[in-house]
Amino acid sequence: METKVGVKEFRAHLPSYLESVSPIAITRHGETIGYYIPARQGRNQAELDALKQAAAKLEAMMSDLGASEDDIVADFKARRATDKQ
Incomplete structure (x- = not known):
């Protein structure tokens, strides 16, 4: 199950989302406008x-x-x- 967050929430919590290991759907007014896909899978x-x-x-x-x-x-x-x- 993908995580969905609004643009404002994504901006407000950007540092924690950048540490995420799973993709995040970014929405505006309930519609997906983009995805954040982490390039690495966390710290090894x-x-x-x-x-x-x-x-x-x-x-x-x-x-x-x-x-x-x-x-x-x-x-x-x-x-x-x-x-x-």
């Missing part, structure tokens, strides 16, 4: 494993430095403010 296991490894490395680096997520966000904001000047 190798991509997920690589992402998990990267996250583990980042956590280890943060732990070694004694840095928290809040510290990194604060540093990022400070750097961003400096770059704008």
